[in-house]
Amino acid sequence: MAYLHLATVTIYAWVEGWNDASNGPLLPRMQQVYHVGYAVVSLIFVFSCIGFICGAIANVFMSERLGFGKVSACAFLQVVGYSIQAAAPPFPAFVLGYFVNGFGMALQNAQATGYTARIGQNTALNMAILTSVSAGALVCPFVATEFSQLPQWSFHFLTSVGLSLFNLVALVAVFRLKNQEECLAQIGRTVEEKGTSDRNELRQIFKLKExxxxxxxxxxxxxxxxxxxxxxxxYIIDVRGGGSHSGYISAGYFGGLLLGRFAFLKVNKKLGERLALVIYATVAIALECIVWFVPSIAGDAVAVAVIGLLMGPVYPVSLNYATKVLPRWLLTGAIGWIAGVGQAGTALFPFITGAIASKAGIKTMQPVVVASLASMIGLWLLVPKSSRRHD
Structure with missing residues (x-):
């Protein structure tokens, strides 16, 4: 039964990765079809960001009142969102689909991540989930790039509808709308008692600096x-003069991300997780400078793939750290918030990049990414080293 639960969660994770990798190859086609610039097309990221944030906040309340199984069944929202996008409606309605999808994705992310965290600190389990995310992101650019060249380009989202329907059916069939405690009991996991504080869960979560x-x-x-x-x-198309198959460069990045989940496990252990992540981000900055200053499509493609390789271990390390420093009974809500804010970043940062590009050109993407990587290093160094729980 435990393996069935894991397989069901990895299906969602695969869809999440697919979703994250969809936009890259399709952005140039969206601009062409809707006759919009960088800033306006970036509204898809804004609405997705708003959806993720709303979903992350709603998850804290919905988890407590509805329970794991019923909140997970909100996967139907992804079906609705993708259906709107597949119809290629007027642009305002098209971006509304991103809001609906973002809201549903935040709920799914929080429930899946929180459930696996409650199962226990299992490295193999976490890697299975994250590998599934990366696998979905690796496959998607190949499909999206092909659809981007077809007259019915938006039919790419019909594939997303199919995947989301399969995910919804699997969640309902396996978890049967049960709460988290019942699902954990099914696989022989004991349920820990909640803390005795009379403060509500949201307040307790937000009080933790970590x-x-x-x-x-x-x-x-x-x-x-x-x-x-x-x-x-x-960037490759507009600045480097790349062709219609430039979307495959995105697959190189996500392929590197997938490989990076495994490639540095021993390095992380030898160097220590804190130092290792600083080194990875620093080397990624150097490689991003190559993409910035070296006018070579092949060289840029290789550099982007290696950046993906270096970014691969970062999320697993941070997620593992969260399970060590946060109260276990708050993990579903806390990690849901962390993941939701993180997913909001997947919308906010691309929008900022597009907004800047609308004023100064897409060539500004590289300094924006370099600054973001540097900020990431600074934030990681601020995370407390202590492994003390607040239970």
């Missing part, structure tokens, strides 16, 4: 990563 620092760090990490995976395609 929650805010980790949320900001994950926001910068996620936002920077999706900016690279998304806007790089437009």
């Amino acid at each position: 929650v805010h620092l980790l949320a900001l760090f994950v926001m910068f990490y996620s936002g920077t990563g999706v900016t690279i995976g998304g806007w790089t395609v437009t």
Whole structure:
């Protein structure tokens, strides 16, 4: 039964990765079809950001009142959001689909992450989830790039509808709308008692400094990563003169991200997680400078793929750290908030990049990414070293 639960959660994770990688190859086509510039097309990220934030906040209340199974069934919102996008309606309605999808994705992310965290500090389990995310992100650019060249380009989102329907059916069939405690009992996991404080859960979560620092760090990490995976395609086409198949460069980045989940496990252990992440981000900055200053499509593609490789270990390390320093009974809400803010970063940072590009050109993407990576290093160094829990 435990393996069935894990398989079901990895299905959602695959859809999440697919969603994150969809926009990069399609952005140039959206601009062409809707006749909009960098700033206006970036509204898709704004509405997605608002959806993620609303979903992250709503998750704290919904988890307490409805429970794991019923909140997970809100995966139907992703079906609705993708259906709107697949119809290629007028641009205002098109971006509304991103809001609906973002709201549903935040709920799914919080529930899946919180549930696996309650199962226990299992490195293999966390890696299975994160590998599934990366696998979905790796496959998507190949499909999205092909659809971007077709007259019915928006039919790419029909594939997303199909994946989301499969995810919804799996969640309902396996978890059967049960709460988290019942699902944990099914796989033989004991349920820990909640804290005795009379403060509500949301207030307790927001009182923890670690929650805010980790949320900001994950926001910068996620936002920077999706900016690279998304806007790089437009950068290569507009600045380097790349062709219609430039979308495959995005696949190189996400492929590196997938490989990076495993490649540095021993390095992390030998160097220590805090030092290792600083080194990875520093080298990524150097490689981003190559993309910035070296006018070579092939060289830029290789540099982007290696950046993905270096970014791969970052999220698993930060997630593992969160399970060590946060009260276990608050993990679903706390990690849901961290993940939701992080997912909001995947919308906010690409929007900022597009807004700046509308004024100064897409060439400004590289200094924005370099600054984001540097900020990520600073935030990681601010996260407390202590492993003391607040139970």
